[in-house]
Structures are given as structure tokens and as C-alpha cells.
Amino acid sequence: xxxxxxxxxxxxxxxxxxxxxxxxxxxxxxxxxxxxxxxxxxxxxxxxxxxxxxxxxxxxxxxxxxxxxxxxxxxxxxxxxxxxxxxxxxxxxxxxxxxxxxxxxxxxxxxxxxxxxxxxxxxxxxxxxxxxxxxxxxxxxxxxxxxxxxxxxxx
Amino acid sequence: xxxxxxxxxxxxxxxxxxxxxxxxxxxxxxxxxxxxxxxxxxxxxxxxxxxxxxxxxxxxxxxxxxxxxxxxxxxxxxxxxxxxxxxxxxxxxxxxxxxxxxxxxxxxxxxxxxxxxxxxxxxxxxxxxxxxxxxxxxxxxxxxxxxxxxxxxxxxxxxxxxxxxxxxxxxxxxxxxxxxxxxxxxxxxxxxxxxxxxxxxxxxxxxxxxxxxxxxxxxxxxxxxxxxxxxxxxxxxxxxxxxxxxxxxxxxxxxxxxxxxxxxxxxxxxxxxxxxxxxxxxxxxxxxxxxxxxxxxxxxxxxxxxxxxxxxxxxxxxxxxxxxxxxxxxxxxxxxxxxxxxxxxxxxxxxxxxxxxxxxxxxxxxxxxxxxxxxxxxxxxxxxxxxxxxxxxxxxxxxxxxxxxxxxxxxxxxxxxxxxxxxxxxxxxxxxxxxxxxxxxxxxxxxxxxxxxxxxxxxxxxxxxxxxxxxxxxxxxxxxxxxxxxxxxxxxx
Numbered sequence: 001x002x003x004x005x006x007x008x009x010x011x012x013x014x015x016x017x018x019x020x021x022x023x024x025x026x027x028x029x030x031x032x033x034x035x036x037x038x039x040x041x042x043x044x045x046x047x048x049x050x051x052x053x054x055x056x057x058x059x060x061x062x063x064x065x066x067x068x069x070x071x072x073x074x075x076x077x078x079x080x081x082x083x084x085x086x087x088x089x090x091x092x093x094x095x096x097x098x099x100x101x102x103x104x105x106x107x108x109x110x111x112x113x114x115x116x117x118x119x120x121x122x123x124x125x126x127x128x129x130x131x132x133x134x135x136x137x138x139x140x141x142x143x144x145x146x147x148x149x150x151x152x153x154x155x
Numbered sequence: 156x157x158x159x160x161x162x163x164x165x166x167x168x169x170x171x172x173x174x175x176x177x178x179x180x181x182x183x184x185x186x187x188x189x190x191x192x193x194x195x196x197x198x199x200x201x202x203x204x205x206x207x208x209x210x211x212x213x214x215x216x217x218x219x220x221x222x223x224x225x226x227x228x229x230x231x232x233x234x235x236x237x238x239x240x241x242x243x244x245x246x247x248x249x250x251x252x253x254x255x256x257x258x259x260x261x262x263x264x265x266x267x268x269x270x271x272x273x274x275x276x277x278x279x280x281x282x283x284x285x286x287x288x289x290x291x292x293x294x295x296x297x298x299x300x301x302x303x304x305x306x307x308x309x310x311x312x313x314x315x316x317x318x319x320x321x322x323x324x325x326x327x328x329x330x331x332x333x334x335x336x337x338x339x340x341x342x343x344x345x346x347x348x349x350x351x352x353x354x355x356x357x358x359x360x361x362x363x364x365x366x367x368x369x370x371x372x373x374x375x376x377x378x379x380x381x382x383x384x385x386x387x388x389x390x391x392x393x394x395x396x397x398x399x400x401x402x403x404x405x406x407x408x409x410x411x412x413x414x415x416x417x418x419x420x421x422x423x424x425x426x427x428x429x430x431x432x433x434x435x436x437x438x439x440x441x442x443x444x445x446x447x448x449x450x451x452x453x454x455x456x457x458x459x460x461x462x463x464x465x466x467x468x469x470x471x472x473x474x475x476x477x478x479x480x481x482x483x484x485x486x487x488x489x490x491x492x493x494x495x496x497x498x499x500x501x502x503x504x505x506x507x508x509x510x511x512x513x514x515x516x517x518x519x520x521x522x523x524x525x526x527x528x529x530x531x532x533x534x535x536x537x538x539x540x541x542x543x544x545x546x547x548x549x550x551x552x553x554x555x556x557x558x559x560x561x562x563x564x565x566x567x568x569x570x571x572x573x574x575x576x577x578x579x580x581x582x583x584x585x586x587x588x589x590x591x592x593x594x595x596x597x598x599x600x601x602x603x604x605x606x607x608x609x610x611x612x613x614x615x616x617x618x619x620x621x622x623x624x625x626x627x628x629x630x631x632x633x634x635x636x637x638x639x640x641x642x643x644x645x646x647x648x
Contacts, residue, residue, distance in 0.1 A: 007576055007577075008312070008576075010576075011315075011576045011578070012314075015318050015322075018322075019321075022325050025340060029337075029339055029340075033606065034601055034606030034608065035601065035602070035605045035606030036602065036606070037597070037598045037601050037602070039332045039334075039335055039337050039339055040339070041597075041598060042324065042328055042590075042593070042594040042597055042598065043324075043325050043328040043339065043340070046321045046322075046324040046325040046328070047321075047325060049317070049318075049321040049324075050318055050321045050322060050325070053314045053317045053318040053321065054314075054318060056314045057312065057314040057315065057318070060312065060314065074572075074575035074576065075575075078371035078372060079370070079371050079372070080371055082370045082371055083367040083368070083370055083371050083571065086366065086367055086370055086543070087367060087564065087567070087568055087571075090363070090543065090547070090564045090567070091561070091564055093547060094547075094557055094560045094561050094564060095557075097551075097557065097560075098557060106544065109540075109544075110540045110544060113539065113540035113543060114536060114537070114540055116370065117370060117534075117535065117536030117537075117539060117540065118534060118536030120536070128537070128540075132540065132541070132544065136544060136548065140548055140552075145201075146198075146548065146552045147552070147555055148548070148551065148552075
């Protein structure tokens, strides 16, 4: 089903729907009138513009489809799972930071990221994570006095 | 007054830190000045305002110096504005002329940066006086022109860039409306009351997304192994380079002023000009020094020119100056025509620090080239966790908010898909920063004119600005229109 539309057609469809949603949300805030624009005035017209530009984009990409431009998977030929794991590690970091504290969370996260990056063995990655956690704790907390969450052990 | 302020020990220190970090990230591919300024932004909040701005500005023009090193030695541009330098710079390195290439890049950048700052000193005050006549209509039209220009010059389809700009305008409307005090689209999230923060969005779209894209590839960097000697160009090198340097300086300066212009486009146009007027255009791409001197001068001169609309009108003309504007507002500095009269120390101190910074960069780049080359050898697998960590710490340190950290990661994922589907994030960031100003200017204009939309074209300055934006929008259609017209004419025959 994906192959019926090319990449630009799919993305312009997405933005068309986004634009519509923005317009509807803006109406609920009150668009007002030209001589007394409401708080929804600018966002409404921004949403309208998004939908309008995406229609132009859809038409242009439909013309390109006639010339043979087809759907190409953006994940083809790349190690997309590395990006997925990296994003997952970052999200986990954000959720665990308040409870585990900066130092432990950083050591864990950096270990995982080093392992994702180059498949160093786990002992190497863990050592790298611990060293990074110590160094950044010293730089940001001790030296720059940045307020970072402390874990159950006080760091 | 400016030099007096810039030479204060605190400001000198921050200038040195800024240009050093700027050179470092200019050398390293995978992270640019935009992401770096985003990451450093929260840290500068703890410094005096002028010192913070001096440091961030130093990162901006320092990156342009450092980008040439990677272009010449590794054939990978360390910074987008150094893409063109790869063409002839790397070829010069292959011919054993890495030293003169690096040397002329550094000296050309210094000369161009200095000339650009002189131009800034001369042009800024009269422009500030003109800007005092600006009303909401003029600001609205100027934002339209800036966004249109940026979308015109962006890579890829213009409709995509315009879409991004409109998305940025919408995102800029999130938060408490300054005119009515009502909340818009905050989704009851406390952090959105003050609007979507520029730092999490910028760090996500430019920092996180870039890393996500890079980890998918296995980038092996092979540094060209050559002894780097004779960093000081010979008389022959100077004879060949001095005119390209001067031309590049002028091209870069004027393109840097234009909203949407900047270092990247300046370097490309300078290269094209040098090739066009050269007596041996066929040699470009094989290692001619003019192909390095011109573009490297242009990109540094553009960085100085970019400060003119920022400081005098309060309008950023590219994403980096958009971030600097955001930083200035957080610091309590209101860039614009009144900055010169009300805070001349801030105005002239910023300009003078750029001059001092250029001297520092010349001193840093040449003797420390060996160190920059060693840094290039650090595996990306070690670098990218550090980049991500600095992004996470940086965004958390602004408001101690996990929500903003998650927002940065979300925008990182969004930016990743933007790049996959060939959407540029730069128009979005520029529009996000300008969005609140755009909204207020538009609504005030309509309120004061009782809904008369011709107010934007009856005021002369506004009319000129809007007319220019229209020309830029229509211009790309012309060749298509001409082609269609010819096809119709052929059919009739």
C-alpha cells in the first residue's frame, strides 16, 4: 500500500491533516475578525497555510510520480535499529533520572550508547560509562554547580 | 567604549572559551554551531549577559574557522559553510599543499572577518536610525521577507520550507498570549505556559537528530596523511588569493545581512564567482588556492554581516542568529533600534569582542592545527554519547524539567524524520523565534487599522518588504512559466 504514493505525497498528506487539526484547534480559541483578531487568528492562518502548502506539495509530487518517482523506504540501507535504540536509551534516561540520580543514570546510559555505537564489549562500555559519569559529575555538579538530580545514594 | 568592554578580563575569557569551542566543533563533523549554541545556552545563563553573548557569538564564527580544517584534511566538511572548501582544499592537501591551504583559509577568514566587522560598525548605526521608523506593519513584513528568503535559499522544495515556516509560526503561538493573557494550546502542561522553549527544540532538531542519523551509518574517517608544513602562504599564494579574499569578503558581508542569506550560500556564490572570472576555470576542483581563499573569506564575512539585522532590527536572518536572539531576550537584552542608544556598551561590546575573537582565532588555528587533527581521530562511537549527554544536561539545567528533556528527545525524533523526508528544520526554528513577534505585529496592525489589510502596502517600507517577498516567491516560477508559454506557442504552430 505504501508504494501507491511516493514519499512526498505521504508527507504532504500528513501535513495537510496537521494543518486541519491546527485550524480546528484555533477556532476553539477564537479566531475573531479582521478588525479584532482573536488569540486563535494567527495559529488559524498558520494551520491554513500548512494545509495549503501541503496541497501544492501533493500535486507537485503527483506530477513527479508520473515521471517515475516512487516510494523509497527512508530506512532502507541504514542501521535504523541503532537510531531506535539510541532514542530508546535517551527516553529511558529521562524517565529514570529523577529516581536513580544523575551519576548512576549517566553511567548506565553512556554504557549502552557506547555499546550501540561500536559494539565494544560490555566491560569496555561499562568502564567508559563510569568514567564519563565521574568526569561529567565533576565538571557540571562540582565545578559549574548545575543542579542535577541526586539518587538514593546522594549523587 | 566597545574595546574597553571587550577587553575586560571576564569578557576576554568568555571570548576565548567561545572561539575555542567553536573551532573544536567546526573541526568535528556531526555537530555544528547551531547544536553547540543550543547546548551551551543554558550554561551561559549563569554568566553576565554580555559575556554569555560574546561566548555564543564566538562559537558561531569560530566554527567557520574550524570547518575548513576538516574540509581540507579529510574531505568531509566540518561545517555546512565549508562544503565548498572540500572541492579544492582537499585536492591541495593531496598535492602536499595542505599547509598553504590551511594557512590561507585562516588568514583569509581573519581578513574577511575584520572587514566584515568594520562594515558592521559603519552600517549598523544608520540602519538602527531607520528602524526607529518601523511600526508593527514593518515588522510583520520584515518577518515575511525573512522567512520567504530563507525558504527560497533552503535546499529542497520550496513548498516544504514554507510548510516548515508555517509550523514554526504555529509553535511560536503556544503559551500565554501577551496581548490578552490567555493560554493557547498549552495542553495544561505547566512548561508550555511560557511557550515552547527554543533550546529544547533547537537541540532536538539539530543536535539529537543529527546524532540519530549518524549512528545509522558507519562513518570511517581517513585523515589524509601528509606533513603539514609551510602554514604561512608564500608571496605567490598571496598574489593569487588577495583578490578572491576581498571579493569573498564583500559577497559574504552583503549576503550575510539579507534575511535567509548566510555563510553557506555566501561560500557557494563566492566559489561560483571565482570560477567564473578566473582565467583558468577548468582548474577549479583540481586544487587551486582561489577555491579556498574566496569561500572561506565569504563565510566569515557573512557571520559579521548577519549581526547587523540582529542588533539593529532585532530580526535574526538565519537559525544561528535566531538562537542568539533567543539568548539575548533571556538575558534581558532587547536587540533592536533602541539597543544602540539605551545600551551602547552591550552593542559596541559585542562588536568589539568579535574583532578580538578574530585575533584569537588566527592565533588558535595555525599553531594548534596538530591538536585539531588528533581530535579528528577520536572515534564517533566515543563522541556521540558525549554529545547526547551534553544535550541532556544542557536542557535539564535550564528549568530542571524532565518534560523539557522529553520534548528535546521528541523533537530529535521529529528532526530525524524531517531529514529522512527531506524537510529542513532551519525555517521552523527561525519561524519559532519570530512567531511571537509576527503574531503581535499582525494583530496590532489589524487592530490599529480597523481590519484594513491594505495597511501593509500603503506604508512604503512595509510595501517594499512585502514586494520583495513576493518577487522571491514568484521568481522560481518564471522559468517554468516561460517553458509552458513556449510549449503552448509550439502547439499553436
